[in-house]
Amino acid sequence: MSASDGNAAVSSGLSREAMLDLYRTMLTIRLVEEQLVRAHQRGLVPGACHAYIGQEAVAAGVCSCLRPTDVVFSTHRGHGHALAKGVAPRSLIAEVLGRATGCSGGRGGSMHIFAPEVGMMGTSGIVGPCILQAAGAAYAFKLDGSDRVSVAFFGDGASNNGAFHEGLNMAGIWKLPVVFVCENNLYATEVPIAYSGANPNIAERATAYNLPGVSVDGNDVLAVRGAAEEAVRRARSGGGPTLIECRTYRTRPHGEGMGDFTYRTREEVDAWKARCPVQGFRRRLLLEKIATEEEIAVVEDGIRRAVAEAMVAAESDPLPDPSDALRHVYDEAPPAVARPAPPASGTERRITFIRATLEALSAEMDRNPAIYVMGEGIGRRGGNFATTTGLYDKHGPVRLCDTPIAERGFTGMAAGAAMAGARPVIDFMFLDFELDAAGEIINQIAKIHYMSNGRLRMPVLLRGCIGTGHSAGTHHSGNYLPTFAHFPGLRVVVPSTPYDAKGLLARALRCRDPVLFLEHRELLAMKGPVPEEDYEIEFGKAAVVREGRHVTVVALALMVHHTLAACAELAAGGIDVEVIDPRTISPLDAETILASVRKTGRLLVVDEDFAPFSFGSEVAALAAGEAFDDLDAPVRRLHGEFAPTPYSRPLEEAVVPNPARIVRAVRELMAE
Amino acid sequence: MATEVRLPKQGWSTEEAAFVEWLKKDGEDVRAGEPLFSVETEKAVREIESPDDGILRIPPDGPDEGDIIKVGQVIGYLIRAGETVPTAAATAPVAADRPAAEKAGPVTAATATAVPAAALAVPATGATGWRAVTPRAARRAILEGIDIRSLTGTGRGGRIREADVIAACGAPPASPAPAAAAAAGSSAPAAIGEAAGPVSLPRGREVAINGMRRAIAEQMVRSKTLTAPVTLTTRVDAGSLAALRARYKAAARGPDDPVPSYSDMMIKLVAAALREHPALNARWEEKRIVYVEAIDIALAVDTPDGLIAPVVRGVPGLSLIQLAARTRDLIRRARERRLSTGEMTGGTFTVSNLGAAGIDVFTPIINHPECAVLGMGRIVREPAAVEDRIEIRSLMWLSLTFDHRIVDGAPAARFLDAVRKLVENPPAELVS
């Protein structure tokens, strides 16, 4: 478990062709990067460009040990990883130049290079998540029983990030087939690891998570390859993860166009340039008589020409069609609803909301082996809210995986697992806990389908309780709906009945977009009619819960029931309310809401959540914009009060809408 | 300095009134306190006194009959002899070309050029000159061909809502959403004859909806939309009432002696029944039901201009003769439209008699916010089973409509039955 010195050359075991391939890879990376640096200077790169020059041995050495079906997850400095994993130079250059022919169709640029067909699972603009995603892909491989291996490349800076610690811990627990490759180039932007790491010896950190940590000369491609070979073998054979620290250096500034010598000296840079991994290996090829100067020159000429041609071609490649900008936010061809919902009216059987979701989950898990569930206490215990009762006994610990308290970690892993073909279900218990994973959801899970130009899918189900009640206090009472519904790429489902919960959860488990399935805590034990058979309810189809003539009330989850309670009293006063439950807020069924507002001329949105920038605001804006001429009164909203949710009952009751407040709000609206 | 003639505030709830006529002519000398013009509010026509001495000047754009004028709105001027005429004939042709707001201002020759038009606009329109209209109401008004300026808004701050337009045109609510109609129209050309809008409706004599008609319409719509009406009917033997009426008629010494009508008797008997059944002597308010101590009963009166329901106050304290005198006065003044608003509001119960019109049974409409209304049918002599015999009896139908929000069916039925018993055996102390 101790960090070992892996500097010993292992060239002896490699064929001549393999040695030349390492050289080819490194040289290709170097020449492509030089082209891009020049392109940046010529103003051809519209965005950021973090050059990999100086670190080529790491990508080349590690990827030389991988099969095409193995996967790598990369960083903002990822051109080298992409090329080493098999992305064609033209495809990479075109992407950095923002061309339609780029590997992400111009959607991503340097920091969103995706080529899943060769196992390149993305560079990233956020430092850290790639570590979790690599662990997640490894989890998918464990689940599907394949012997594929996953690799995370990341910098020294990332090793100080929570993602590193959560990811290594979980990979350690579950012995995942993943290799963590830290490219310690001594600086994170301009901050030295000697300053930012309390223990700057990164390889040693592996000890904390009970996995081997090795430190190698990252400028020696054979040293890197030696360590990687061992790590990949271990991973592939079920021995679990390894952390490899490659000590290396970038000889370009952090990013092209950025200043350099404020945090390091020219002398230091020059000293590292003298240790150039490409030139060093070239000398070795000659020294060990693996190739002659002439033979190397032939190789070099071929690569030089190919890269130059790639540059010329990419430069003349077309820019993307602007009309294409909105494609791939969501699955363009969602699977049709296979089993339409039977009418609830013909159903005698009444079960709870949670039981209804369990039926849907259980049926889909039987049907689809790619589904696994992660969360705290969802294994043997069957979930804090009985969301997985009985499933552990049926499917075992890999598909019903209890986690450490590392919400960010296992959510980040879900992204990687989904990219590798699994269908993760993340059970947060309370949505409040999901906030710890917000970056993984919003920056990764929501965006990857789009950034990958529609090639990667993100069928992730994220579920958790929302809602106020039960004196749960402010850390177990949040709604957070607008936070998630705000972002393109996510589906947000907020059922109000057991019937809807079953059909919508079944739909969520077939939908190939990420879904937030938000369950109101006050409804979990509510019973209602639920058909025995499997069925799906389409997203974006609101339910007209009650028909009425005078005023439209749009409400979600518990507020639907509060509104119905208010309707009885209002009806006694001659006010006939139409109640609309959108059921999903992303997508939102604007049509049904507008049709109702057009009928009644009045709209009240009842939203348990806070007023500013809310679901209520959204629906109000919709009506004001699209039903302006039909309005016979101003649009009104009834919201939870703008305060953290208090604990004590009278305080708690004071901050959320209830039937009496809804009655008052409707009456006031009728008097407008 | 000219005195502005404005519409003064009419009671606490009136914000506007329909102009009826000038009672003085343009150029006529007027003394302070003399009736100057008349307006119509709710159900009364009212004469407005002159605020000052002076010569009346009616501006060319002054109100016409039926125009709605706002409280505080300037509609004319009183000037002194020799004073510059604010809206003299000399300025009228010019004024005709100006925006309405501007020409209504008091323009004298001396200040005409010096005062900016915007400043002159203020007194005419003021802050209350515009009224809020919902987009839906505006659309409806256009579709129905209604001038929105003629409407009274029932929304917050007088905002005109669709219901106000519907009340004004008496049309059934909510035609299909125009957006949907437009969409249908764009996808397929409408069949010939189907596209009928208000333009192609058959036309005939047109009568502007006056304040009275509007007030009735609004009251009816309010009742229709806000109450939960249920009608119960029963048949009573009205022989005693007929006998009573004959007795009073015979006793009358001349045409000035009031002879109690069937309605008067019924009011008296209903008052006694309400005493026993206070659940119906109630009024609906938004947050509560008020069970009223006093027994004040309204009587539906048909007038040439429409339905008016003056209230007879303190019915139990009046003898039948006194009550007859009171209703006679109220009916006369209702027909002359000289009732005050106070005399037409505040009851809990209304009696409506269509017997004279030959009606047996009907479903009277509640005079919101009252609790109930009793409809009286005609008295018909008919064979009736009395024990095992057939006798000729004077029978009458009673129709009770009550607001189910306020009272339930069973207590309402018991009340009606109590009325029946009182009619069939009227206690002497009530009818003597």
Ligand SMILES: Cc1ncc(C[n+]2csc(CCOP(=O)(O)OP(=O)(O)O)c2C)c(N)n1
């Ligand atoms: C979460 C996050 N924080 C900050 C940044 C800004 N940032 C981009 S690269 C970088 C330094 C990363 O250092 P390191 O991981 O050592 O990689 P290197 O640049 O040295 O390759 C920083 C701070 C980011 N992209 N993501």
